[in-house]
Amino acid sequence: MTGGQDASRAQPGGRQVIAGQQADLAQAGVPQARVGEVGAELKDASATRAEVCIVACAEAWRGDGEIAASPMGLIPTAGARLARATFEPDLLLSDGEARFVTGTWALGQPPPGPVEGWIPFRSIFDLAWHGSRHVMMSPAQIDRYGNANISAIGDYARPTRQLLGVRGAPGNTVNHPTSYWVPRHAPRVFVPRVDMVCGVGYDRAAIAGTVARAFLDLRRVVTNLAVLDFGGPDHGMRLVSVHPGVTVDDVVASTGFELAIDGEIPETRRPTTAELTLIREVIDPSGLCERELPG
């Protein structure tokens, strides 16, 4: 149930978050008296690329309701915290160790709490198999149908570059929604064929059968250049929006396979002033995301 949160703050629509912004910011620990001031100050300031990406990552969890958001990496983590602080208040967020914690807190800092649940690794598997989770992973390679590699590059028996291992990617992808974050959109990441299928894509799931396909739900791929999804033919990757300052040609040139591109591609939505305030004052006051993604 959503008892821990103020249900009236759940905004059904896409862009109506502003209505809840005072409450959001108050819950997030921003002194309310300063909101108007800061908002006004930021009105004409443009968001950085990192901030656009944080919001694009946050959007991945829109509509998810009361499930665990499991971001991997700084910008996805900032995005998940932003989503909960604004339009998706019922999300569960962990401290990266074994606790579900409430509130909104800064990257690199311990959460002030309170703690609302115990979530050791074993319970994370339970959560995954139950389907009540939406993970955002960061692949070394991803292909047109969403097969993703985090294990090893090159020949499997003797890789040219050993990475982490498959981790939970095979299980995550066939059990619950999965999104991806790629901080450097490039042909070496967006490849025609990944070297090791860790996260399962639509084509491979279709071959594997009904169980593999039942809960496969690849939502979006956020990169430093664009937002993509799997709404193309046969669940192929499709360009959804390009970030301010990026052209469709930039994205095409940085992608090693053919993207579905339907008509005019809009610009990725820019952060609202309330979102910028949350990011700059609460979620990432020391600018860690800017360091990860300058510009």
Place this chain on the structure above:
Amino acid sequence: MSEDDVIARLRSGMTIGIGGWGSRRKPMSLVRAILRSDLRDLTVVSYGGPDVGLLCAAGKIRHLVFGFVSLDSIPLEPHFQAARQRGAIGVTEYDEGMLQWALYAAACRLPFLPSRSGLGSDVLVVNPELRTVRSPYDDTELVAVPALPLDAALVHLNQADAAGNAQFLGDDLYFDELFCTAAEHAYVSCERIVPTAELEAGGLTRLRVQRWMVSGVVEAPNGAHFTSCSPDYERDEVFQAQYVAAARDPDLWARFAATYLSGDEAAYQHAVAASRAGATA
């Protein structure tokens, strides 16, 4: 028991499970004892961290069963990377949850457990011995994760009594009791051995490793170093960074090994303390 008493009960070629997770609460003093031993050709099963890296560097591993190998705050384990990139070890790479299932099947004395995880991925391609199974209830096809029985398990907990009842005091048990129950013999190292009467005060629900699972207990203060053993101590990030830098350079590694890995556990702990004193002087 001492670390060396445990190692004396192990044999080359055994399948050995190592508890903890990544660079968290690893039985490092037991791993260091294996490094000093003449054990070889081990099959190691681990949610891997520097345990796997060090054993790779020492050429102790013939085959590794893993879901990942990571140092957590430093994502990639350099010795494990090097061993894989040389083709020096055989691997069985599972989804993390499949590895849990494999241990749990062994612990329950079942031949396999059915799993959705793994379907569609290359885990089934690189491990061609894996089979699927058809559900007799709804005709769906699932991965049959085979039981993974261990000859021995090595885990490190915060405290234990002399009989082998052991308690984790941090936030996560990880899969330590599964490693113990999947194993023919389990050996627990701990920060301190306490009287049985003191265990309940540490929290009844934390008493998850029990003497029926355990063949021997080793008192090993700071035994998980340089991995974390919360709340007794956190990961030694400075030392871990030093380990990683050394592992990436043969000359530095020779020096690191001479400084830290050429003596017994007491010598290791002494060298670590000396290095800390040097850093703060």
